[in-house]
Every structure is written in C-alpha cells, then in structure tokens.
Amino acid sequence: MASEIELVDVTKHYPGAPAPAVESVSMTIPAGETVVFVGPSGCGKTTTMRMINRLIEPTSGRITIDGEDTRSLDPDRLRRGIGYAIQQAGLFPHMTVGQNVATVPGLLGWSRAKVAERVDEMLDLVGLDPAEHRDRYPRQLSGGQQQRVGVARALAADPPVLLMDEPFGAVDPITRGNLQDELMRLQAELRKTIVFVTHDFDEAVKLGDRIAVLGDRSRVLQYDTPEAILANPADDTVAGFVGAGASLKQLTLLRVREVELGQVTTASVTDDAAELERKLAGARRGFALLLDARGRPVSWVHARNPRQPRPVGDSVSLRSTLRDALEAILTEGGTAVVTGGRGEYVGVVEIGTVMAAVQQLREEHTGVAG
Numbered sequence: 001m002a003s004e005i006e007l008v009d010v011t012k013h014y015p016g017a018p019a020p021a022v023e024s025v026s027m028t029i030p031a032g033e034t035v036v037f038v039g040p041s042g043c044g045k046t047t048t049m050r051m052i053n054r055l056i057e058p059t060s061g062r063i064t065i066d067g068e069d070t071r072s073l074d075p076d077r078l079r080r081g082i083g084y085a086i087q088q089a090g091l092f093p094h095m096t097v098g099q100n101v102a103t104v105p106g107l108l109g110w111s112r113a114k115v116a117e118r119v120d121e122m123l124d125l126v127g128l129d130p131a132e133h134r135d136r137y138p139r140q141l142s143g144g145q146q147q148r149v150g151v152a153r154a155l156a157a158d159p160p161v162l163l164m165d166e167p168f169g170a171v172d173p174i175t176r177g178n179l180q181d182e183l184m185r186l187q188a189e190l191r192k193t194i195v196f197v198t199h200d201f202d203e204a205v206k207l208g209d210r211i212a213v214l215g216d217r218s219r220v221l222q223y224d225t226p227e228a229i230l231a232n233p234a235d236d237t238v239a240g241f242v243g244a245g246a247s248l249k250q251l252t253l254l255r256v257r258e259v260e261l262g263q264v265t266t267a268s269v270t271d272d273a274a275e276l277e278r279k280l281a282g283a284r285r286g287f288a289l290l291l292d293a294r295g296r297p298v299s300w301v302h303a304r305n306p307r308q309p310r311p312v313g314d315s316v317s318l319r320s321t322l323r324d325a326l327e328a329i330l331t332e333g334g335t336a337v338v339t340g341g342r343g344e345y346v347g348v349v350e351i352g353t354v355m356a357a358v359q360q361l362r363e364e365h366t367g368v369a370g
C-alpha cells in the first residue's frame with residue numbers, strides 16, 4: 001500500500017522571519033517510490049518534509065495525499081497514517097523498545113495481542129531479535145540499533161507514507177551503509193512512498209528512485225532519477241552538489257549483469273600439459289583462465305610461463321556494481337572475472353566495457369534532457 005503525494009505552490013513563512021523558508025514548491029511524489037530531498041544546510045528540506053504530516057503548517061499552497069487535501073484531515077489522524085523517522089531515532093527514553101514500537105498501534109486502539117505480535121514482527125523485520133531487544137531501554141542499544149528501532153516504530157502501523165529526516169545521520173559510515181542496505185531491502189518488499197531528507201548526495205544516489213535537488217527556500221533545482229542527474233546536472237549549482245567523481249557514482253548505479261560480458265580462453269585444472277599448451281596456443285591474447293572441476297575460476301596462466309599460474313584475486317558477481325568491477329579490473333591488472341550464482345565462471349568485464357557503459361548513460365540522458 002502506498003500513496004501519491006502532491007505539493008502545489010507550497011510556501012512556509014515563519015512568523016517574524018524576513019523571508020520565507022520555503023517558497024512556492026510544487027512537486028509530485030509518485031506512489032511507492034523513494035524520493036530524496038537533498039540540498040545544503042538550511043535550504044528548507046526539513047520544513048518541506050514536515051509540512052507533509054503537518055508538524056509544520058504551510059502558510060499557503062496545497063498538499064494532497066492520494067488526492068485528499070491534508071488540511072481537510074485532523075492532524076493527529078493524518079500523522080498516525082504517516083510513518084516518521086528522524087536522526088538519532090527520537091525514541092522515548094523512558095519507554096522500552098517494545099513500547100516505543102507499539103506507540104502508533106496503541107493510539108489506533110489495536111488489541112494487546114495484536115500489538116505484541118506486531119512489535120515482534122517489526123523488530124524482526126529490521127534485523128533485531130525481538131526476545132533480546134523488546135524489553136531494553138533505548139540507552140542500552142547502540143546508535144545503529146536505535147535507528148533500526150526508529151524505523152520499526154515508523155513502520156509499525158503499516159502506513160502508506162514514510163517520512164525520514166536524516167535517519168542515518170548520526171551513525172558511523174559502516175553502520176550507515178548497512179542501514180541503507182537494510183532500508184533498500186525493506187523497500188523492495190514494502191514499496192511505501194518514502195520521502196527521505198539528507199545532505200549527503202551519495203546517500204541520495206544510493207537510495208532514491210528520484211532525487212529532488214533543492215536550493216535556497218527549497219526551490220527545486222532538478223527533480224529526476226539519480227542516473228539522469230549524474231549524467232546531466234541541470235545547472236552549475238547542481239553540478240557543484242553532485243561533486244567530484246560523478247562518473248564513479250554512475251558506476252555504482254549499474255550492475256555487472258546489465259552489461260555485455262566478454263569471454264577469455266578457459267582451460268581446466270584437470271587438463272594435462274599437452275592439452276593446456278594446445279589451448280594456450282589457440283588463445284587470442286596468450287593467456288587462459290584455469291577453472292576447477294566445477295567451473296569456478298582458480299588462476300590465470302600465460303603461454304610465456306605456463307607452469308606459474310597466478311591466482312585469481314578479486315572477482316565480481318553478476319549482482320556487483322560496475323564500480324566493484326572497476327576496482328577488480330584495477331587490482332587484477334586489466335580483467336575482472338565474473339562469477340554466477342554457484343561461483344562458476346560466466347565471463348569477464350574489461351575497461352572498455354566500463355567506459356562504454358558510462359558513455360551510453362551520458363548519451364541517453366543528454367537526449368532526454370535536451
């Protein structure tokens with residue numbers, strides 16, 4: 001279940017402030033997509049997001065959820081239908097993890113049994129063992145675990161919309177990466193409409209189906225897919241925000257399975273010396289990849305020096321990103337070996353393939369934007 005959100009000419013002018021914090025923002029957030037608001041500090045991301053659940057009342061303009069004007073709804077009722085997760089989880093410190101997750105179901109008057117069942121289901125969903133964590137207090141959890149509980153609480157009443165304001169801002173980079181992966185896994189299953197605020201463009205690229213790059217007063221500088229924004233930033237401000245390394249970031253969006261794999265000559269570890277020599281003589285580039293009896297890559301062998309094979313180091317799978325493939329190409333000396341589901345050799349990626357993929361993305365998106 002997911003809902004479309006529409007903002008029409010939405011403005012927020014805080015009382016006494018010389019200028020509006022958000023001015024005349026219009027955008028449609030499609031049902032079931034993750035839209036990331038990204039922009040510099042103070043540009044109005046949080047204000048824009050909080051107007052959706054009316055934690056902040058717009059000064060003017062209209063916000064609808066599935067066509068229904070949010071002003072026509074009771075604010076408390078509206079908020080119970082919208083999950084909300086914030087930086088440092090915002091858990092109630094004097095309540096247990098279980099009680100925190102149970103907040104909205106409790107307000108909605110669910111039976112005790114149904115609430116208890118839901119709490120365990122949610123903790124499980126975010127990767128926390130319910131028996132172990134249910135009765136702890138937030139201070140007894142790590143930062144990353146607290147964020148997980150924050151996400152579990154936001155999802156507890158199965159809301160069609162989820163607002164997330166820098167939810168992973170306060171944890172170390174590795175935990176942050178793990179939490180991002182978890183959110184992507186959850187979203188692939190749940191398909192909520194998620195509005196996610198961050199000032200980290202890389203996080204936006206990773207999580208967003210679309211990114212809204214916001215400028216001063218939440219002006220929408222560009223609203224598009226990560227691929228399109230990386231390939232073709234709308235203006236210099238967006239380009240500055242995309243930052244250095246746009247091509248490398250593009251490579252994180254492409255998977256090895258999406259490009260055409262090359263092939264190298266292969267031989268088997270069970271081949272005798274004569275057979276190996278014959279194969280090497282026929283090898284176009286003077287080397288072959290040795291596979292074990294189950295077809296898994298073992299080592300490289302050169303015609304020049306067939307008795308001294310070099311073990312295959314870094315290989316990638318079909319699910320790996322092209323950025324991982326590039327890393328393997330660089331460490332392996334020109335060719336990344338690609339393996340399938342059972343670790344078997346399926347092909348190779350070479351530098352030309354990677355360059356062609358980036359080039360093609362650029363051409364596609366220049367075409368669209370022009």
Ligand SMILES: Nc1ncnc2c1ncn2[C@@H]1O[C@H](COP(=O)(O)OP(=O)(O)OP(=O)(O)O)[C@@H](O)[C@H]1O
Nearest residue numbers: 014017021039040041042043044045046047048199
């Ligand atoms: N309650 C308030 N009263 C007056 N001004 C406010 C209030 N809340 C925010 N502002 C101002 O509105 C502007 C936008 O703030 P907002 O928090 O929406 O930006 P943001 O993009 O989310 O920033 P950050 O990334 O730093 O969290 C800022 O100039 C801020 O000072």
